[in-house]
Amino acid sequence: MNKIKVGVVGTGxxxxxxxxxxxxxxxxxxxxxxxxxxxxxRQKAEQMGIExxxxxxxxxxxxxxxxxxxxxxxxxxxxxxxxxxxAGKHVVCEKPLAKDLHEAKELVSLAAKSGLVNAVHFNLxxxxxxxxxxxxxxxxxxxxxxxVIGSYLQDWLFYDTDYNWRLEPDKSGNSRAIxxxxxxxxxxxxxxxxxxxxxxxxxxxxxxxxxxxPLKPVETYSGKMLRPEDYADVPINTEDHAxxxxxxxxxxxxxxxxxxxxxxRKNQMKLEIAGSKKTFAWNSEAPNEMWxxxxxxxxxxxxxxxxxxxxxxxxxxSFPGGHNEGFPDTxxxxxxxxxxxxxxxxxxEKPTYPTFADGYxxxxxxxxxxxSNRRQGWVEV
Ligand SMILES: NC(=O)c1ccc[n+]([C@@H]2O[C@H](COP(=O)([O-])OP(=O)(O)OC[C@H]3O[C@@H](n4cnc5c(N)ncnc54)[C@H](O)[C@@H]3O)[C@@H](O)[C@H]2O)c1
Numbered sequence: 083m084n085k086i087k088v089g090v091v092g093t094g095x096x097x098x099x100x101x102x103x104x105x106x107x108x109x110x111x112x113x114x115x116x117x118x119x120x121x122x123x124r125q126k127a128e129q130m131g132i133e134x135x136x137x138x139x140x141x142x143x144x145x146x147x148x149x150x151x152x153x154x155x156x157x158x159x160x161x162x163x164x165x166x167x168x169a170g171k172h173v174v175c176e177k178p179l180a181k182d183l184h185e186a187k188e189l190v191s192l193a194a195k196s197g198l199v200n201a202v203h204f205n206l207x208x209x210x211x212x213x214x215x216x217x218x219x220x221x222x223x224x225x226x227x228x229x230v231i232g233s234y235l236q237d238w239l240f241y242d243t244d245y246n247w248r249l250e251p252d253k254s255g256n257s258r259a260i261x262x263x264x265x266x267x268x269x270x271x272x273x274x275x276x277x278x279x280x281x282x283x284x285x286x287x288x289x290x291x292x293x294x295x296p297l298k299p300v301e302t303y304s305g306k307m308l309r310p311e312d313y314a315d316v317p318i319n320t321e322d323h324a325x326x327x328x329x330x331x332x333x334x335x336x337x338x339x340x341x342x343x344x345x346x347r348k349n350q351m352k353l354e355i356a357g358s359k360k361t362f363a364w365n366s367e368a369p370n371e372m373w374x375x376x377x378x379x380x381x382x383x384x385x386x387x388x389x390x391x392x393x394x395x396x397x398x399x400s401f402p403g404g405h406n407e408g409f410p411d412t413x414x415x416x417x418x419x420x421x422x423x424x425x426x427x428x429x430x431e432k433p434t435y436p437t438f439a440d441g442y443x444x445x446x447x448x449x450x451x452x453x454s455n456r457r458q459g460w461v462e463v
Contacts, residue, residue, distance in 0.1 A: 086424055089114035089141045089171075091162060092153035093126040096176060096203075100151045101130060103413035110421055116141045138162065142169040149199070149424050152176055156261070157253045160185035163200075163438075167192050172199035172424050174417070177265050179441025181255045183449055186442040193438045197428045201420045202441035204269045206351065208412035210386050211372045214395035215274045215355070215362050221392070225358030227275045230328065230336030232354075234263040235347035239322060242290040243310075249293060249318055257452050258320035260284075264340045264451070265444045267351055269436065271338075272443075274362075275355060277330040279447055281462045284455040286321035289343050293318050326451055329460075370406045 086109055090100050093115065104110050114134040117123035123135035134144075141147065142165060149172040152162045160180040166173045173193070179202050180186040193200035206212065218224055238244060247253040248262055255261050272278065294313035322343045328336035341347075351366040361375035374382040387403025388396045398415040401407055419435045429437070447463055454461040 083109070085109055085111040086148050086421060087111050087113040087146050088149045088151065089116060089136070089144065089147045090132075090151045090153060091116040091138060091141070092155075092176075093117055093122075093130070094153070097151075097153035098130065099410060099413055100153055100174075100203075100417075101132070102410060103417050104151075106414045107417055107421055109425060110417070114141055114144060114147055138165070142166060142171070148172055149174065149421075155247050155253045156255055157181055160189060163189050164192060167196050167198055167200070170196075170198070174201045174203060174420060175438070175441065176203050177269075177441060178255065178261050178445055178448070179438055180445065183442070183445050186438070186445045190438045190442050193429070199420060199423045199429050200438040201416070201433075202436050202438060202444075203413070203416070204266060204273075204436040204440060204444075205409075205412040205416050206266050206270050206366065207273050207436060208398055208415040209364075209366065209369045210391065210395045210399045210407065210415075211364055211369060211384070212270055212274060213398050214384070214386075214391045215364065215372065216276075217392040217394040218362070219274060219276060219355075219357070222359075224355065224360055224362065226334075227277055227330070227332060228334055228356045228358060230271055230275065230277075230330075230353070230355050232267045232271055232336065232338040232352065234267045234338075234340045234351045235344040236263065236342045236349055237345050237347050239290075239342040240345055242292065243294045243313060245293055245295050245313075249295075249316075249320065251320060254320070256320065257448055259322060259340045259342050260286075260324050260326070260451050261448050263342070263351070264324065264326070264338065265448060267338055267340065267353070268447050269440065269444050270351070271336070271353060271355075274353075275330070277332055277334075279328050279336075279463050280331050281329040281460050282447065282451050282454050283327040283460045284451045285325050285458070286455045287323045288318055288320065289322040291318055292316065321455075324451070324455070326454075369408060 104112050115127045115132045116136050127135035150166040152175040163173050163175045295316045323341040326338050354363040363373040370386040372384050388399045450461045450463045
């Protein structure tokens with residue numbers, strides 16, 4: 083079998099998750115790896131059992147590499163995705179697609195002109211019960227959406243000694259909690275409800291106005307191991323916590339809260355969608371079950387089980403009920419759909435996976451949320 087050869091760029095937290103997910107697909111081989119310098123690329127390639135380490139420029143010259151996964155800090159997504167498309171490679175880019183709308187717009191148009199496969203890793207859509215909720219809504223089982231409540235809470239930036247490139251706007255962009263985790267939440271809410279957010283009203287808070295920056299580099303989520311003498315004080319301008327009111331195109335309303343300073347909440351995305359027939363509630367830290375609320379009968383609990391869900395949700399399930407699936411499975415299921423397109427050689431007309439256009443949409447909502455916080459008033463999307 084001729085496998086599709088892939089190069090992965092960046093091996094911090096999410097790069098290895100891409101590699102593992104790709105290795106679970108029968109038609110794909112992770113053939114090449116790229117890092118910030120060739121020495122680190124060699125070291126990581128050895129550790130991860132990948133044959134060919136490259137600099138980014140050399141990776142693009144490899145004719146047998148068909149697809150590139152961009153898993154680097156946000157400020158590199160635009161230049162690296164652009165260069166990869168121009169080199170004729172299919173691209174899977176991490177979120178956010180770019181640092182601002184102009185960059186994202188250019189990438190969307192470049193990708194469209196090229197016909198190449200383009201995807202943004204909004205993998206949380208691929209929790210099977212997220213697809214079940216979307217499908218139930220499409221089949222009319224939820225009814226009209228009355229209201230939405232969403233939250234995405236983490237604690238990895240809880241202490242002022244917690245530090246990461248995401249705290250620096252030149253590497254991450256002008257928004258942090260909203261761009262980093264709010265983008266997943268806004269994406270999945272529009273995906274499930276089918277609604278468009280038409281106006282936002284945001285209120286941000288920076289809990290730690292000064293943080294202690296490590297004087298040596300650390301990888302994401304590993305900052306807990308440093309000692310006090312290893313830090314320097316830096317001012318922080320991006321949000322630790324944000325509340326946003328939402329207005330949807332059906333006239334109804336929603337609200338979201340995101341925080342990276344909620345002790346004990348490691349990576350919890352929760353949503354509750356109330357419709358004219360039922361209410362759905364789901365929590366990403368217990369992703370194998372969802373709550374279905376009924377006014378005139380018993381409330382229900384649906385377990386992720388291929389025999390109990392709609393066919394559309396079954397298509398992103400690999401294991402029987404009770405054999406729990408989680409975060410790593412979401413990327414595998416997403417890449418399975420992406421690589422069906424890569425195998426066909428071009429972006430399909432109606433991709434089932436999140437595209438650069440979806441990445442653009444999330445940046446648009448994010449920019450309007452930032453503007454609303456600045457103006458302390460409603461802003462249209
Ligand atoms: N979809 C998700 O669930 C999810 C989860 C985590 C992170 N992310 C996204 O993934 C991206 C990376 O996040 P992370 O947490 O893995 O960050 P990280 O800091 O842990 O890793 C970034 C990696 O990129 C490498 N890198 C830096 N500059 C480079 C360059 N010029 N060329 C090649 N490699 C370079 C770094 O050395 C590091 O290995 C971010 O954009 C983030 O938003 C998405």
